[in-house]
Amino acid sequence: MAEYKWPEQGSASLLGTTASRIDGPAKSTGAAKYSYDINVPGMLIARLLGCPHAHCRIKSIDTSAAEKVRGVVTARPLKEVGNEIRWQGDLLAVVAAENEGAAREGLAAVKVEYELLDVFVKDEDVEAAEAAGRTNDAGGNTKLENEPGDDVDDEEAWEDEEIARLLGESDVVVEGRYGIHAITHMCLEPHGSTCEWQDGKLTAHLSTQNVSGTAAQFAGPLEITADDVTVHCDYVGGGFGSKFAADSWGVVCAQIAKDTGRGVKLMLDRDLELKHAGNRPSGFIDVKIGADKDGVVKVWDSHHWGTNGPGPRPGTVSQGVIPYVFDPPNRRRRATGIATDTAPQRAWRAPNHPQACAITQTAYDDVAAKLGIDSYEVFKRNLPSVSNGKADVYAAEMEIAARLMDWKSKWHPHGKGGADGSVVTGLGMALHTWGGGGHASNCLLKIHPDGGVETFLGSQDLGTGTRTVIGMVVAETFGLPLAAVHVNIGSSKYPNSGPSGGSTTVGGVSESNRRAAQDALEQINAKVAEKLGVDASTLVAKEGRIAVAGDTDKSMSWADACSLLGMQPLEVQGSFNRGDQSPLSSSQVGGVQMAEVAVDRETGVVRMKKFVAVQDIGLIINRKTAASQIYGAAIMGIAYALFEERIMDAQTGAFVNAEIADYKLPRLGDVGEIVVEFYEPSSEYNRGVVGLGEPPVISPGAAISNAVSNALGVRVPVLPMTPKRVLDALQKARTA
Amino acid sequence: MKDRSLSSRSKSNFNRRDFLKGSGAAAAATALAGAPVAVEAADDTVRVFGPEAVKLTLHVNGAQHAVTVEPRTTLLEVLRYQLDLTGAKPVCGDGSSGASTVIIDDKPVTATSTLALQCEGKKIRTVESLGGERPDAVPAAFVEADAQQCGFCTPGFVVAVRAFLDKNPSATESQIREGLNGNLCRCGTYANVIQAALAVVKGGSRG
Numbered sequence: 057m058a059e060y061k062w063p064e065q066g067s068a069s070l071l072g073t074t075a076s077r078i079d080g081p082a083k084s085t086g087a088a089k090y091s092y093d094i095n096v097p098g099m100l101i102a103r104l105l106g107c108p109h110a111h112c113r114i115k116s117i118d119t120s121a122a123e124k125v126r127g128v129v130t131a132r133p134l135k136e137v138g139n140e141i142r143w144q145g146d147l148l149a150v151v152a153a154e155n156e157g158a159a160r161e162g163l164a165a166v167k168v169e170y171e172l173l174d175v176f177v178k179d180e181d182v183e184a185a186e187a188a189g190r191t192n193d194a195g196g197n198t199k200l201e202n203e204p205g206d207d208v209d210d211e212e213a214w215e216d217e218e219i220a221r222l223l224g225e226s227d228v229v230v231e232g233r234y235g236i237h238a239i240t241h242m243c244l245e246p247h248g249s250t251c252e253w254q255d256g257k258l259t260a261h262l263s264t265q266n267v268s269g270t271a272a273q274f275a276g277p278l279e280i281t282a283d284d285v286t287v288h289c290d291y292v293g294g295g296f297g298s299k300f301a302a303d304s305w306g307v308v309c310a311q312i313a314k315d316t317g318r319g320v321k322l323m324l325d326r327d328l329e330l331k332h333a334g335n336r337p338s339g340f341i342d343v344k345i346g347a348d349k350d351g352v353v354k355v356w357d358s359h360h361w362g363t364n365g366p367g368p369r370p371g372t373v374s375q376g377v378i379p380y381v382f383d384p385p386n387r388r389r390r391a392t393g394i395a396t397d398t399a400p401q402r403a404w405r406a407p408n409h410p411q412a413c414a415i416t417q418t419a420y421d422d423v424a425a426k427l428g429i430d431s432y433e434v435f436k437r438n439l440p441s442v443s444n445g446k447a448d449v450y451a452a453e454m455e456i457a458a459r460l461m462d463w464k465s466k467w468h469p470h471g472k473g474g475a476d477g478s479v480v481t482g483l484g485m486a487l488h489t490w491g492g493g494g495h496a497s498n499c500l501l502k503i504h505p506d507g508g509v510e511t512f513l514g515s516q517d518l519g520t521g522t523r524t525v526i527g528m529v530v531a532e533t534f535g536l537p538l539a540a541v542h543v544n545i546g547s548s549k550y551p552n553s554g555p556s557g558g559s560t561t562v563g564g565v566s567e568s569n570r571r572a573a574q575d576a577l578e579q580i581n582a583k584v585a586e587k588l589g590v591d592a593s594t595l596v597a598k599e600g601r602i603a604v605a606g607d608t609d610k611s612m613s614w615a616d617a618c619s620l621l622g623m624q625p626l627e628v629q630g631s632f633n634r635g636d637q638s639p640l641s642s643s644q645v646g647g648v649q650m651a652e653v654a655v656d657r658e659t660g661v662v663r664m665k666k667f668v669a670v671q672d673i674g675l676i677i678n679r680k681t682a683a684s685q686i687y688g689a690a691i692m693g694i695a696y697a698l699f700e701e702r703i704m705d706a707q708t709g710a711f712v713n714a715e716i717a718d719y720k721l722p723r724l725g726d727v728g729e730i731v732v733e734f735y736e737p738s739s740e741y742n743r744g745v746v747g748l749g750e751p752p753v754i755s756p757g758a759a760i761s762n763a764v765s766n767a768l769g770v771r772v773p774v775l776p777m778t779p780k781r782v783l784d785a786l787q788k789a790r791t792a
Numbered sequence: 793m794k795d796r797s798l799s800s801r802s803k804s805n806f807n808r809r810d811f812l813k814g815s816g817a818a819a820a821a822t823a824l825a826g827a828p829v830a831v832e833a834a835d836d837t838v839r840v841f842g843p844e845a846v847k848l849t850l851h852v853n854g855a856q857h858a859v860t861v862e863p864r865t866t867l868l869e870v871l872r873y874q875l876d877l878t879g880a881k882p883v884c885g886d887g888s889s890g891a892s893t894v895i896i897d898d899k900p901v902t903a904t905s906t907l908a909l910q911c912e913g914k915k916i917r918t919v920e921s922l923g924g925e926r927p928d929a930v931p932a933a934f935v936e937a938d939a940q941q942c943g944f945c946t947p948g949f950v951v952a953v954r955a956f957l958d959k960n961p962s963a964t965e966s967q968i969r970e971g972l973n974g975n976l977c978r979c980g981t982y983a984n985v986i987q988a989a990l991a992v993v994k995g996g997s998r999g
Contacts, residue, residue, distance in 0.1 A: 083943030084950050085923025086879020093878035155873070157864045243890060244883050244978050293881070293944030294978050326884050351806035382997040505806060519941030519979050569915040684938045691980030716884035716976060724982040 110709025245293020471769015494563025693756020
């Protein structure tokens with residue numbers, strides 16, 4: 057077996073280049089077929105009825121009138137009398153019809169009676185939640201330099217006294233409340249599938265980030281076994297952590313297809329996509345932070361709360377990442393989950409981290425503001441306390457980011473910059489961390505005697521450029537151009553490969569494919585060596601040939617080499633188990649981001665001027681798609697910093713902005729200038745591949761909030777920083 | 793008048809005409825099930841369609857296509873379900889995402905907020921017309937600038953950029969930033985889309 061490793065740094069021909077994604081032309085000309093685009097002859101269109109009430113009990117549900125609507129083939133309740141509904145948009149009924157219009161007309165004919173129950177959705181109001189009996193202890197942790205003496209009976213009281221003492225001895229104390237509202241995943245292709253049966257076997261064209269893991273989720277409820285299911289997904293229109301499951305409505309789609317003997321397409325309507333198919337928990341925090349005169353934080357004491365849905369044991373942002381990245385010598389943190397009548401959370405890109413960063417690194421920046429010290433200096437002086445051992449990486453990345461932002465010449469103390477009319481500008485920064493180790497991945501690599509190369513694995517392209525990465529890894533190994541490798545992903549019938557979540561895909565698929573390709577090359581080289589009469593260990597694959605290193609006379613074209621395989625293709629399996637130590641991949645990154653904003657003090661509008669992202673990511677396989685991940689993450693961060701939030705009506709629990717036109721997101725003109733820079737000393741290449749999807753989406757909230765605070769001299773404490781929240785903060789500061 | 797279940801009346805006899813002259817979105821919103829729909833024809837008459845499904849001929853990507861539509865059927869449904877042209881995407885019902893953008897008689901229009909009945913006699917171009925063996929400069933620039941991630945918004949964006957640059961072939965970066973805000977991307981490809989559009993301007997290709 058070959059020793060698995062990457063080419064020596066500087067010797068690779070494809071790795072680290074800027075390759076256009078191989079499925080790019082299909083995506084940009086409409087040829088790419090997403091699950092929503094799969095049309096089966098005679099297909100029915102199914103649509104779902106969402107509950108209009110946030111908290112109620114079903115008194116009656118009747119789909120008989122819907123079945124009589126012209127064009128409707130079947131109408132079915134999905135809830136029973138007596139069922140309790142815990143969020144608006146939970147699924148009540150399904151109608152399958154000959155076309156979209158008939159399906160919608162059918163939904164309108166479904167008759168439901170409800171018993172309304174008490175509603176609570178005020179996740180920002182922990183006092184009200186306690187009064188309503190909606191809170192849950194979501195854990196906590198205390199770390200103090202001093203130990204309680206043997207004579208201490210009540211440790212909690214001692215901790216109170218110790219923290220009060222530490223705060224009292226601090227040169228500066230910042231006390232504040234910060235927060236970030238829940239957002240939704242808002243996948244542009246909603247969750248759903250097109251299902252068809254043939255000879256008792258199901259093909260589910262499912263919009264999923266988990267091709268290999270969803271077949272069994274269909275099989276169980278349909279009372280077949282997973283081998284009778286093919287999950288197929290060539291393209292998925294966004295997932296962001298919300299598309300790991302077949303989902304109940306996927307099974308409903310398959311069931312109707314089975315019962316009617318027709319293909320069925322069932323995708324969520326936009327409002328149900330937002331109400332039902334994924335959201336990111338909110339987080340609000342009360343914090344006291346004590347620092348010395350240089351801004352070095354000595355003590356942190358916080359209580360935070362928020363909601364991740366109705367419970368039964370609701371949570372919020374994990375207490376384990378509070379404060380974020382920084383871990384001062386003394387800290388106490390505790391968390392309270394609030395049960396709200398809102399849909400359960402789903403993993404959202406870098407779970408917990410963006411909220412933790414936004415509600416804690418803002419408090420760190422307020423230490424700088426209170427002391428009148430440059431924020432850059434305060435962040436730098438606190439680097440010795442970072443929890444991931446990456447202080448040196450952050451320091452280097454901060455220097456690069458500051459240069460790209462021109463931080464030093466632009467900096468002014470908080471609220472002390474000049475104004476252009478009513479517009480003031482400011483700078484802010486934040487830093488982040490993430491694991492990003494590769495997931496388990498298997499592939500089947502075939503090398504045909506005519507030189508053709510193809511690889512198969514049950515992976516998916518979430519937008520990462522998975523196909524291109526795989527193609528580059530295999531082509532690099534064989535010394536072939538990227539176009540010579542045919543990459544097959546998107547079917548559960550291919551070898552099992554992990555779900556795309558947590559920045560695990562590129563590491564995982566690189567591992568399995570590099571291993572398979574190295575093993576295959578070893579076998580081919582043995583045949584070439586025999587033919588040429590040379591030692592196989594002297595052979596290298598480069599530029600379409602297998603040759604003795606340094607001796608071009610002794611070589612063979614790739615196709616000639618493959619012809620030595622005889623009649624049968626060479627098939628090699630590549631495997632990687634998550635967590636295995638390997639020179640091909642590793643985990644743990646840092647990353648620093650800086651934002652420059654312009655804020656209009658009269659209108660409250662925040663505009664992005666410039667955003668800088670500096671990121672370490674180990675060995676870069678494709679510089680082009682890697683950069684795109686960071687651009688995209690920055691823009692997604694701008695979205696939750698300034699625009700998007702799930703807005704719930706406090707009285708009814710209605711999700712009032714669950715349409716594209718109402719759920720505000722940045723448009724092309726809102727993002728300003730974005731600068732992306734990889735931090736890549738040679739040590740990064742030698743770490744192997746590390747995932748990139750999550751880390752750069754973490755810091756924008758704090759960095760942009762800190763920039764707004766620097767511009768105004770006033771903290772806008774809760775994200776997103778809408779014009780109203782900016783004006784409210786200014787008003788509060790004026791009256792304080 | 794051919795084999796359609798429609799009638800023809802002069803505009804003076806039809807009091808909903810002014811209302812229906814509004815946007816496609818307004819027309820779509822009024823297309824109730826089982827109700828007839830009036831469409832203003834080129835000869836200044838108003839024809840009433842429905843409530844039964846009727847046969848129409850649509851001119852899409854240079855070819856005539858016979859389709860069957862109800863008054864409530866959107867152009868997007870016809871393109872996707874009857875012609876299997878699935879490049880235009882169903883992201884919203886009112887066109888606010890821009891994902892269903894097509895070009896009708898040289899203007900960008902969202903197919904999701906356009907009734908199929910309104911499109912007879914008009915030249916419809918979808919994103920698929922920009923592909924093929926020699927793709928248009930805009931999708932090629934999207935590939936080169938990597939202005940796509942999941943890619944679900946991309947076809948609509950490509951068509952919107954094509955229509956914008958047809959009108960503004962020398963657009964500056966600030967005009968691009970101001971003029972292409974009708975399309976929504978969740979993955980965050982805007983920075984790359986700007987680069988793609990600028991590259992097309994620089995290349996001077998109208999495709």
